Amino acid sequence: MPWPSRKRDKGAVADKKEPDAKIAKTEEETSDKEEEKSSKPPAGSSKSGWKNWKKKESESGGEESKITYCHWLLKSEPESRLEKGVDVKFSVDDLKAQPNQTTCWDGVRNYQARNFLRSMKLGQQAFFYHSNCKEPGIVALVKIVKEAYPDHTQFDQKDPHYDSTSRKENPKWSMVDVQFVRMTKRFIPLSEIKAHHLAHKANGGPLKDMMLFSRQRLSIQPLTQEEFDFVLSLEEEKPR
DNA sequence: GCCAACGTTGGC
DNA sequence: GCCAACGTTGGC
Numbered sequence: 001m002p003w004p005s006r007k008r009d010k011g012a013v014a015d016k017k018e019p020d021a022k023i024a025k026t027e028e029e030t031s032d033k034e035e036e037k038s039s040k041p042p043a044g045s046s047k048s049g050w051k052n053w054k055k056k057e058s059e060s061g062g063e064e065s066k067i068t069y070c071h072w073l074l075k076s077e078p079e080s081r082l083e084k085g086v087d088v089k090f091s092v093d094d095l096k097a098q099p100n101q102t103t104c105w106d107g108v109r110n111y112q113a114r115n116f117l118r119s120m121k122l123g124q125q126a127f128f129y130h131s132n133c134k135e136p137g138i139v140a141l142v143k144i145v146k147e148a149y150p151d152h153t154q155f156d157q158k159d160p161h162y163d164s165t166s167r168k169e170n171p172k173w174s175m176v177d178v179q180f181v182r183m184t185k186r187f188i189p190l191s192e193i194k195a196h197h198l199a200h201k202a203n204g205g206p207l208k209d210m211m212l213f214s215r216q217r218l219s220i221q222p223l224t225q226e227e228f229d230f231v232l233s234l235e236e237e238k239p240r
Numbered sequence: 241g242c243c244a245a246c247g248t249t250g251g252c
Numbered sequence: 253g254c255c256a257a258c259g260t261t262g263g264c
Contacts, residue, residue, distance in 0.1 A: 075262090110247075132262050190263080217246060217261050241264100248259075 069222030072116070072126035073212065074105065074142065074178065079133045084160040092128050092140045092183070101180035102145060105220075106153045107161040109173060113220040118148040120176050127223075127231065128180075137189035138231065146177035185235040192239075193231060206230040 078091030088107075095103055108114055121144065128140040150171035153159040166172040193212065200208040206226040211218060223231070 077262090112247090136263070215246090216244095216263085219261085244263090245261085246259100247261095249257085251256090252254090 067224055069116075069119075069224060070121075070124055071223040071225065071228035072120065072124065072144075073129050073138075073221045073223055074126050075129045075131040075219045075221075077132045078130045081132070086160045088160065091130065092180070095128065095140075095142070095178075095180050102177055104146075104151075104175045104177050106151045106175040107159075108151070108175065108220060109161055109163065110219065112215075113218055114172075114174055116218075116220045116222055117174050117176055120144045120147060122147055125181065125228070126178065127184075127228075131219075135187070135189060137187055137191075137193070138184055139187055140183045141181040142178045143181050144176050145179045148174040148176050151175040184232075186239060188231065188234050192234065196230070196234075 076090045076092075076095075077088055078093075080087050080089040082088070090103075095101060105117070108117055124144045126142050126144065127138045128142050129138050130136055151161075151173040153161045154163040154166045154171060154173045155168060156162055161173075163172060190212070193207065193210070196205065197207040197210050197213050200206060206224075207230060210223070210227055211221040215221065
C-alpha cells in the first residue's frame with residue numbers, strides 16, 4: 001500500500017544524522033515576506049493563556065507589525081485520497097505508528113509554506129490538524145525535532161511530489177522532522193476555532209488574525225504565542 | 241460532489 | 253508586468 005505521502009515518513013528518524021541541513025539559500029522568489037522567526041527554542045507550553053491577549057496589539061512597543069511566530073499548525077489528510085496514484089492519507093494515528101512517532105514532513109510544494117518550514121526551530125510545538133475530511137480540526141500536538149533540510153521526494157520520479165525543475169545542487173524544497181507529543185485532551189473542531197475567530201474579529205481577541213482563516217489554503221501556518229495559547233486553552237472546555 | 245478561494249502559469 | 257485560464261485546496 002502506498003504510503004501516505006502528503007507528508008510522511010520514509011526516512012524520518014530524528015536523530016539520524018544527515019549530512020546536515022544545507023538549505024539552499026536560494027531565496028526563491030517567495031511570494032511573501034512575512035515570516036519572522038522566533039528564536040526562543042523551547043516552545044513553552046502554555047497553559048495560562050489568554051489572559052494577556054489583550055496586550056498584544058498595544059505592546060510591542062513601537063512596531064507592531066513585527067509579529068513573532070513560534071508555534072505552528074500543520075495540516076494533514078486523515079482520509080485516503082489518491083494523488084498520482086499514491087495515497088496521501090496521513091492521520092495522527094499514522095504518525096503515532098511511525099518509528100519514534102516521528103516523521104519527515106515532506107511534499108510541501110508551496111513557497112510560502114516552505115519558507116515557514118525553513119524558519120521552524122528545534123523544539124517548537126505545532127498543532128496537528130486534520131484537513132479535507134469529515135471533521136476538520138486539531139487532534140494533537142507535535143514538535144519539531146529536526147530543522148529544515150532538503151526534501152528527498154522532489155528528486156524521486158515516482159513520488160507524487162516529484163519536481164523535475166529542482167536540482168540536487170540547489171534543492172527547491174525542504175522538510176523538517178516532527179514528532180508526536182500528545183493528543184489534545186479533546187478534538188478541537190475547526191468550526192469552534194472559527195466561531196472564536198469571528199467573535200474576536202468583531203470584538204477583539206487573540207484569534208482575530210489567525211491565518212487559518214486569512215490564508216485558508218496554506219498547509220503550514222504560523223501561530224503567535226497568544227493564538228497558540230488560546231487555541232490550546234480550548235481543550236479544557238467542554239465541547240459545545 | 242460542489243464550488244469558493246486562491247496560487248500558478250503563460251500569452252501578450 | 254498584467255491578467256485570464258487553469259489547477260489545487262479544503263470546507264461544506
